[in-house]
Amino acid sequence: MPEKVDFNKTQILSLTPVVLVGCAHRDLGQNLLTIAWTGVGCSDPPTVHVAIRPSRFSHRMIKESGCFTVNIPVQSILRQVDLCGVISGRDGDKFARAGLTPVASTVVEAPIVAECPINLECKVLHIVPLGVHDMFIGEIVARHADISLVHNGRIAFQRLPLIAYVNREYWSLGERIGTYGFSNE
Amino acid sequence: MPEKVDFNKTQILSLTPVVLVGCAHRDLGQNLLTIAWTGVGCSDPPTVHVAIRPSRFSHRMIKESGCFTVNIPVQSILRQVDLCGVISGRDGDKFARAGLTPVASTVVEAPIVAECPINLECKVLHIVPLGVHDMFIGEIVARHADISLVHNGRIAFQRLPLIAYVNREYWSLGERIGTYGFSNE
Secondary structure, eight states: OOEOOOTTOOOOEEEOEEEEEEEEEEEEEEEEESSSEOOOEETTTTTEEEOOOTTTTHHHHHHHEEEEEEEEEGGHHHHHHHHTTOGGGGGOOOHHTTTTOEEOOSSSOOHHHHHHSSEEEEEEEEEEEOSSSSSEEEEEEEEEEEEGEETEEEEEEGOOOEEEEEEEEEEEEEEEEEETTTGGO | OOOEEEEOOTTTOEEEEEEEEEETTTTTEEEEEEEEEEOOOOEEEEEEEEEETTTSSHHHHHHOOOEEEEEOOOGHHHHHHHHHTSSSSSSOHHHHHOOEEOOOOOSSOOETTTTTEEEEEEEEEEEOOOSSSEEEEEEEEEEEEEEEEEEEEEEOOSSSSEEETTTEEEEEEEEEEEEGGGGGG
């Protein structure tokens, strides 16, 4: 084994998704923020979770409204995605500042983002306080994708210029290097 | 906004990490399994979580031992990574079958994987039952990286041929398309 050393504790996982999280609150309006600390927790019920600091404007909105949306961005809106991770909704309408379009969801109060080709509406199932961050685990209660992407009910992800997030850098995808189960065929 | 349609509910998130999870149990030996449903929950304490079905061999091992490791793979071991997501440890020593090397951790009982350049040792903080899957949230109690990757205490991720997982496909990364905060400079 190569010699191993410790490393900076802020470098937790190397590669993560990056998503836009939409939220809404009766008194506070609506907001969105960029989150890399997200993922899937369960297939049935289908869940997706996001980790958010209690100090963030969106934290109270999601906690009190009990819902959020997860919106998958593509490279054409990378600048907007980055901006929504840098500025605060406390300083003004972030949708307007970023030039993104909120659209009413079908089930939950939180808006989806029109410019994102895939959108998940979520109802909060659990809030897990972990320390500096709380984890909001949401059940996916509705899902939407641009009609041009869906064939026989399935999304053709290879048509999407997805964004990976690697330790404070945004990366494009290269090429498909394998398919699940290829090692056992 | 483009017309939107529903899509297959198994397509939950488009892009995720893919990691090898190591575990050990006094009576059951040791095992590893491939997980895409993983992510970061908190910066302090630093946490990482993995979602595992109760029927999986590793589920009982992690639940009863209270620990696991998260090992970041690279493309040179893609075949092994895939295999560890397909076969079960119940059918024999998965390390041996995959040709991967377990190495004793420094803090926890679960082994790390020698062939993975980054390794996180985790103690289980929470088990969140969600339905078909349980989420194990672990505090990172030790971290290791190949010495050749670490400069001034930080991992140079751009040297690593990382693997993204997109809806049952493995993808390489393309190029860096932005750095956190670039939109606001």
